[in-house]
Amino acid sequence: MAEQLPASGWTQRDDLAKLVAALGAEQMRWVGGCVRDTLLGIEPADVDCATVHRPGTVIDLCRAAGIRTVPTGIDHGTITALLDHGPVEVTTLRQDVSTDGRRATVAFADDWLEDAARRDFTINALYAHPLTLTIDDYFGGLADLAARRVRFIGDPEERIREDHLRILRYFRFQARFGDALDEAAVAACEKLAGTLKGLSRERVAMELLAILELPDPVATVQLMEKLGVLAVILPEARRNEIVCLIALVASEAAQDHAPEGIRRLAALIPPIPTLAEAVAARLRLSKAQRARLVCAAERKPADADAPRALAYREGVESAVDRLLLSGSDTAALDGWTVPELPLKGGEIVARGVDKGPEVARILRAVEAQWIDEGFPARNRVEELLEAELSHRSRAS
CATH class of the missing domain: 3.30.460.10 (Beta Polymerase, domain 2)
Incomplete structure (x- = not known):
């Protein structure tokens, strides 16, 4: 039946x-x-x-x-x-x-x-x-x-030669639905890995990010590295970077964060902003994706000391990326909304400061102190402004 x-x-x-x-x-x-x-x-x-x-x-x-x-x-x-x-x-x-x-x-x-x-x-x-x-x-x-088996229809090599992207699709579907590996499929992917160079970078990026967004892509990425596939599409990802990915996936799970393809891509790249820029350009990432990848590459140990200050400067999403990539706690950002500085340049002008660079300097100085103090309420901002204006008056 x-x-x-x-x-x-x-x-x-x-x-x-x-x-x-x-x-x-x-x-x-x-x-x-x-x-x-x-x-x-x-x-x-x-x-x-x-x-x-x-x-x-x-x-x-x-x-x-x-x-x-x-x-x-x-x-x-x-x-x-x-x-x-x-x-x-x-x-x-x-x-x-x-x-x-x-x-x-x-x-x-x-x-x-x-x-x-x-x-x-x-x-x-x-x-x-x-x-x-x-x-x-x-x-x-x-x-x-x-049987949880991902198997090509027909000869795997022939199917891959028809569409080289099927190599990455195989790994994505194997990660989602596969159990034991299909030996013929794996051999064909290894043999024809170099054909991925001929694909549009957009198609490669789409499949790579789809793989990285899976709940736990580590075993799949490790297999791709072993077979020489990763070296073709992301040569920056070596053994040390895969170790970083492993740590990131564990940190996401421990802190209940959903998988993010761009964040995990950042883990597979050494934390060098210029290198992240080059990868983003090569993969034809969107402007928003590129900015997020570069921001993640700028991560530093000091991020963990002031997570809300980081989120104020870079946005909550990028702050979470950097904290998780460094294995730091993101709890301070749970449910937190980035506040707006309760001070405008016009208020400084109204206090007798001429329009121009000096207004911007005072605004930045007050903002920096406001951030350092943990974003206090308006009355404290007024006190900070008064202190800054007094200091300016004494210095002139």
């Missing part, structure tokens, strides 16, 4: 029933992560479906049913249906026409098996009927899922 997807909250969504009615239950299947995760008892982050309909038809059918769509990846057959309880990617069945390790040219297909064959791992090629929830398993994905 064919296995069925267990009924769960998402499979009973009324907005998904509306999509099924629009496309036709026999012309679509739930596929990929939503099927895999539900079988594992994990709440899926996204719901995706495959369909025999061409993209234009998907748009027309959805419009007729009152469902708005966005052509998010129409060249590759993907339309996003905007539903009440979250978007759903609807992708036409495909087959690869040509691949070069970086991108694929695809053609639309009519055969579910052809679509399954182009997917990377057996556990990602599971399709579920939207009404009966019967699962179609073309490559032994159910058995692999039960």
Whole structure:
């Protein structure tokens, strides 16, 4: 008897029933992560479906049913249906026409098996009927899922040569769902590690950060280092840096902090701001990510002495990064909101100081004392200002 997807909250969504009615239950299947995760008892982050309909038809059918769509990846057959309880990617069945390790040219297909064959791992090629929830398993994905085995569909080397990013995807999925390593997959990743150099840095950064954001990526990172994969994508990460990552993961767990990819990336880089800048540029990180990585690289032992002063200067997020990276206590920042200095330059001008650099100097002096005293209330700030003005008067 064919296995069925267990009924769960998402499979009973009324907005998904509306999509099924629009496309036709026999012309679509739930596929990929939503099927895999539900079988594992994990709440899926996204719901995706495959369909025999061409993209234009998907748009027309959805419009007729009152469902708005966005052509998010129409060249590759993907339309996003905007539903009440979250978007759903609807992708036409495909087959690869040509691949070069970086991108694929695809053609639309009519055969579910052809679509399954182009997917990377057996556990990602599971399709579920939207009404009966019967699962179609073309490559032994159910058995692999039960055995906690991440296995490529077909020859691992061939699949990696089609898309080099599958090396990093293998490590990410192995960390999430794997138990014993698949020897053929590991050998192929080691042999073809150098092919990662040809990928866009954005794609590499996306997968690397996804790996680092897993609850405990240490064993996976160590394996990547052993196989020479880490040296290709992040040569700055050597044995000492991996030791730092191990300590960071332990510190996060001990202090109940959620994993952060950028923070963990900082652990894998020597604490040198210029080096962090270079890594951020190479990986094409966003402006915000780059700033956070560089700030983390500026960590120093003195950070632990005044965590709130650090958070005032750098922001709570970056302060937590630096404290955790140094193994320091972050409790002082729990629930703490960075205050605003209760003093404006105009008040200093009103006290007889001419507008210009002197106002800024006095403001900085008062602020520094205010920080050192632990951010006291307004009345103390007024006292600090009075003291600074008196000192200025005596010095003039």
